Amino acid sequence: MRNLVILSFVFASASVASAQETPIQHDAEHYLLLEQHADKWAAEDSKISETLEEIRTAQNGKPPNIVYILLDDLGFGEIGMPDLDVIRGYSTPNISELADEGLSFMRMYTEPTCTPTRVAMMTGRYAVRTGTSEAKSVVSGDGLSAWETTIAEVLSQRGYENVHLGKWHLGDIEESFAFNQGFDYAEHPVHQQGQMAIMNADAELAGASAAIAPHLRTDTYELDAGFRVKPHSMVYGIIGEKGGTAREVNFEPGEVFTQEHYMHMEENYKNRVLEEIERLADGDKPFFLNYWPQLPITLTLGNIDQAQTLNGGPMAESIAMVDGWIGEILDKIDQVGIAENTIVIVMGDNGPFMQYRWRSGQNDRIYRGGKNQHLEGGVRVNAFMRWPAAIEGGSRVQDIVHVTDLFTTLSRLSDADQYIPRDRLIDGVDQSPLIFMGDTNGRRDYVFVYEGPTLRSIVKQQFKFHLPEPGANPIAAPVFDLYKDSREERVDTSQTIPLGVGYGGLFVDMMKRHLGWKMKYPDREPGRDVPYGGIENLRPETQELVNRFVFVRELMSR
Amino acid sequence: MRNLVILSFVFASASVASAQETPIQHDAEHYLLLEQHADKWAAEDSKISETLEEIRTAQNGKPPNIVYILLDDLGFGEIGMPDLDVIRGYSTPNISELADEGLSFMRMYTEPTCTPTRVAMMTGRYAVRTGTSEAKSVVSGDGLSAWETTIAEVLSQRGYENVHLGKWHLGDIEESFAFNQGFDYAEHPVHQQGQMAIMNADAELAGASAAIAPHLRTDTYELDAGFRVKPHSMVYGIIGEKGGTAREVNFEPGEVFTQEHYMHMEENYKNRVLEEIERLADGDKPFFLNYWPQLPITLTLGNIDQAQTLNGGPMAESIAMVDGWIGEILDKIDQVGIAENTIVIVMGDNGPFMQYRWRSGQNDRIYRGGKNQHLEGGVRVNAFMRWPAAIEGGSRVQDIVHVTDLFTTLSRLSDADQYIPRDRLIDGVDQSPLIFMGDTNGRRDYVFVYEGPTLRSIVKQQFKFHLPEPGANPIAAPVFDLYKDSREERVDTSQTIPLGVGYGGLFVDMMKRHLGWKMKYPDREPGRDVPYGGIENLRPETQELVNRFVFVRELMSR
Structure with a gap:
């Protein structure tokens, strides 16, 4: 239905269909909409390709840089909405300013937990299709398969330099690590931050966890010395480069996790973001900087010198602090002179951990439910996008957007959509029309909501x-x-x-x-392997954990 | 604690204490705050008096006009907050624009129902102190006592012309009618709008009420012909002038209420507001125009030609329509050239009628609870104030404000605070400092919340x-x-x-x-009398209702 000829002479601005004979393969529901809007959409797509070409020309042929900031466990109503400051007892002025300067997606759907949302963004596919729909908290020997194509891999083909800093949580096997999934360089913890923020002695003293600190229990009846959680045995944070091995950093054999470790780790990621922006801005390549703080998740008050918010809860304080960090990052982007052609996205990954809300300072919000739940409170988040070269400030769209759409849309905006694989189902649709033409021009009016592997609800309009x-x-x-x-x-x-x-x-x-x-497109298995492959400096206690994993795996295959 | 001498030579700008030897009498809690802030507050008060004097001088000595728009059953999150449009499925662009041009009170407390909130605003006193803490829906023979001093009476003494249009609901006895409570002219229904909007055949057909329409029932076992609700027997809308008698308008003997009557009545009040603004702007006096729409309350879909909102519920449609009316009013204020020195306030009177939320298009919001409840959802409302001569646009304050504070504060801003009576307890405090000096300069950190005559909760900080x-x-x-x-x-x-x-x-x-x-200051009894005194043209069916009332009163005094 699109004209495959007229645009083919400008490869750089080619639309999906003109770049490859085979269009991107979507879910059935998409084709019901396409059937109704084919002509209109085709006309719009041509226009958008022209617009993108014009923007690139104005930017010396360079597609936009992308800085993607994904905040953990922040549902709708928690950031960038000053109208709600009085309810929350804290404010996020830097994110609010970003919203004023850009576009607010008022109806952004994610998956209900960390790993699925992050996989969905990275692959453009519901996590369930990739076998990674469960957010693991212990060593699992699986993760994002090498078969999956990430946005980083798509952008790489278009010549982007890709850096990942912060939380990852897409698996504990070698193929799943960020530097094996399209990033040229990555620093990230292997697991989720519960291991650090909740499973430490400080958090146990604060009543946020139990049975973690060895000095607060005896091992009188512990026949199985390997059962109890030993968070410090799990790998902490790793650094690696594309195609290379990894090494664990800032953690020595025999050390145990503390809140201080966690905060230090987070400050380091933030500082590295600032450094990397300077370095990348100096380079010739467009870049994709993926910054996923583990904060705001934190559950102890012990590290608060003086509360800065009316709320005073550890999460509220942490949100305000991270908002300040985002301010530093935005300032840095300004300072190095790349603001105009840099897409900055700030969003939450899913609703708050409601089990902790009574101690976190987060509260029950507009929507019901939170993390792990298919209710709107679990899968609706604030999402803001700034791109001065293309987007008018203060825009606001109420169309349905799903986190998978970022994969497809960012690929399009970066002139990389021709590298999206055609041999698999892509749930993300191209929302460029929504970005360029505004409210009511979205290309989706439906979402399928899974909790883990289970389809729990369907949104339509x-x-x-x-x-x-x-x-x-x-x-x-x-x-x-x-x-x-x-x-x-x-x-x-x-x-x-x-x-x-x-x-x-x-x-x-x-x-x-x-x-x-x-x-037609069956759900796939995750990648599976021995945990922590390719990490050079495993500690003895980590090796013990791996040994147990291997023993269990052999036991189960007997 | 205030200097009673230095300001006394300028009577027009005199602060409360300098105008009269006796200061305004407040609740005990106020004096705990005064004790801690006396010097600071006295200094601020002097400065504010100077500022007010300067503003008046710039306006040829004229204190500001006041247009007070009180919307019915609209709790916090329902108007003027575009961040929430996607949740509500409707928007209120005119009220949002007013908010952008003025000050948003982000923590305005009201009482939990119509009559108490309206009494509190009119008298500066919790309704319970005046004996009118119950919102009556049938003929009651009581209402706001002549002994109470309303803001209209205060402003009258300062030379204001006062007009009331729309809902009143402060009693069905002569002394309680608006033109006997300080308004030079008034047009208002006597009762609340349930009589019109819910207790009509259209609403019964829509399932919003029952046992109203005579043709939908038989009277087979009705021994007591006077028990059943006959809404059309109650007085509809009256018109009166200060000190005069009243007459019922636009309703003939034998007529029954319909949705059409109700909508006609509401459109008429709005049109009269537009006319009165033209007339009052032409006069020499400052004016107080009190416009209390009965809308948005409406519960039938029958009068919707084509929904204008995504929500489509009758209340949602009605809110959007009333927002349009407010736009017309703001345009009129601009057209007649009085915007600069006119205070416009738009606010809700209490939370939504939760019993109807499943059919109204209103939804469960940020706070829990609604009308009739002491929960935040019952007593927290959006409130916006515009006064270009004095208030910077886009201001936002999170201090606690109570609806009684409007009585005291508007009196001060209008240079009429010397007329506030000193022989009674006034709950409202002067919030001028909050208006002039912004967030954190409020003079209240507490609210006592009553449900009817019962103290149900206490807010402090x-x-x-x-x-x-x-x-x-x-x-x-x-x-x-x-x-x-x-x-x-x-x-x-x-x-x-x-x-x-x-x-x-x-x-x-x-x-x-x-x-x-x-x-020291006991709660008082309401005014009591035969209903509908001073109305010239009672219909026969209304007279029958009055006769029954008199009969019952005599019966009870036997």
Whole structure:
């Protein structure tokens, strides 16, 4: 449906379809929309290609740099919305300023936990398709498969230099590490930060965890010396370069994790971001800097000298601090003179960890639910994007966007969409039209929401369908009108406006199309291997953990 | 503590204390704050008097006009906050623009229902002190007493012309009508709008009410012909001038209420506001225009030709429509050239009617609870104030403000505070410092929240104390940290951070001071009389209702 000829002479500005004969392969639902809007979309796509070409020309042919900042466990209403300062008892002036200077995605959907959201952004695919839909907290010997193509790999092909700093959490096996997934250079912890922020003695003293600190227990009945969590045995943070080996840094044999280690690690990542911006700005290549702080997650008050917020909770204090860091990063981008053609995105990865909300300073917000839940509170986040060369400040769009769309859209904006693989299903759609033409020009009106490997709800337009219990009649399953019942509470149909006979059935049809399409593109297995491959300097206690893993694996294959 | 001499030569700019020997009498809690801030506050007060004098001089000696728009049943998060448009599925661009041009009170407390909030604004006193703490929905023969001094009466003494248009709901007796409470001219319904918006056949057909339309029932067993609600027997809307009699308008004997009557009434009030602004702007006097729409309350979809909002609920549509009306009013104020020296306030009167939320298009919001409840969702509202001559646009204050403070503050800003009576307790404090000096300069850090005549909770700073059940130990009653637990949900102390031993006791002390102070200033009775006194043209069915009232009153005094 697109004209494959007229644009083919300008390779650099070629649209997806003109770059390769085979278009990007999407989920069934996409083709229902394409069928209705094909002509309009094709015309818009040509126009956008021209616009992108013009912007690049104005920038000496250079596609935009990308600085992607993904904050951990921050759901909708927690950053960049000054109207809510009085509720939260803290403010995020730097993120608010970024919002004023750029575009606010008011309806950004993520997956409900860290690993799935991060995989979805990196691959443009629901995590469930990649076998990494579970957020692991212990050594697992699996992770993002080498078969998957990340946004870093796509951008590499277009000549980008890619750096990753901060949280990663896409697996503890060699192929999953960032420098083996498209980044030229990476510094990252191997696991999630619970290992550092919650599973330490400071956090145990603060009542945020239990059975961590050896001095607070005896081992009288511990027949299995390997069962109990030994967070310090797990690898801390590693550094590596593309194609090379890795080494663990800043942690010595026999050391145990403390809050101080954690804060030091986080400050270091932030400082490295500032250094890398200077270095990368000096280079000839466009760059992709992926900064995923482990903060704001922190659960002890012990490291607060003097609270800076009215709220005073450890998470609230931490959010305010990280907002200050983002201010430093934005200042640095200004100082080195690259602001105009640098896309900066700041967003949360999923809702807050509600189990900790009573001690964290986070509170119950507009939407119900949080991390790990398919409810809006789990999968709706604030997301802001600044790109002065292309986006007018103070823009705001209410169309549905899914985190996978960043993969596709950033590839397009970077003139790299021709490198998106055509041999697999890509959930992300190209939202460039939304960015260039504004509200109502989005290309998605649906989201499938998984909790781990389980499809739990389907969003279409303003409606949300919660999948019924196994065996229940899906036609009677609750369908919520998110404008009239934002908290998805009115399950009792005597308390709700019945959504017209048929809505349940329409959602069942969507579910069947989505699951049926998996016959063409089956969900895949994750990569599997011995943990911590390619790390040169494993500590003895880490090697012991690996030995246990190998023993168990052999046991299970007997 | 204030210098009573230096300012006394300029009567027009005199501060409260210099105008009269006796200062305004406040609740005990005020004096604890005054004791701590006396010198600072006195210095600020002098400065503010100078500033006000300067502003008046610049405006040819004229104090500001006041246009006060009070919207019905709109809690915090429902107007003027574009960040929340995506949640609500509607927007209020005109109110948002007003907010951008003025000051947002981010922590405005009201009382939890219509009548109490309106009495509190009009008298500067908690409604419970005036005997009008109950929002009546049927003929009651009582209302705001002539003894009370309203803001209109205060402003009258300073030479203001006062006009009231729209909802009133301060009683159905002659002395309570607006033109007997300080307004030179008034047009208002006597009762609340449930009589019109809910208790009509259209609403019954829409399922919003029952047993209203005579044709939808039989009277087979109705021994008491007077028990059932006959909304059309109650007086509809009246017009009157200061000191005169009233007449009922636009409703004929035998007519019954319809949604069309209601919408016509509301459009008429809005159009009259536009006319009155033209007339008043032409006059020599400063004016106080009190516009209290009955909308947005509406519960039928029958009058919607084409939904203008994504939400589509009758309340959501109505809010958007009223926002448009406010735009017309603001345009008119501009057109007649009085914008600079006109204070415009737009606010809600209490949270939404949660019983109707499932059909209204309103939804569960940030705070829990709604109308009739002491929870934050019942008593927190959006409030915006524009006064170009004095207030910088885009200001935002998070200090606690109570609706009674408008009485005191508007009196001060209008140079009329010397007319505030000194023989009674005034709950409202002067918040001029907050308006002129901004955030953190408020003069209140507490609110007592009543439901009807019952004290239900006490707010102090970020904490909120729910009064315990009778007989329970108040020291163990729940105290909520509103930043960490905005929805006041974590009653289970195992789920909350204990607020330190002693907080319960401190709140009990506040309660004792507040109630003890009532020995000096006891709560009063409302005015009482035969309903509808002074209305010239009572319909026969209305007279029948009055006869029944008189019969019952005599019965009860036998």
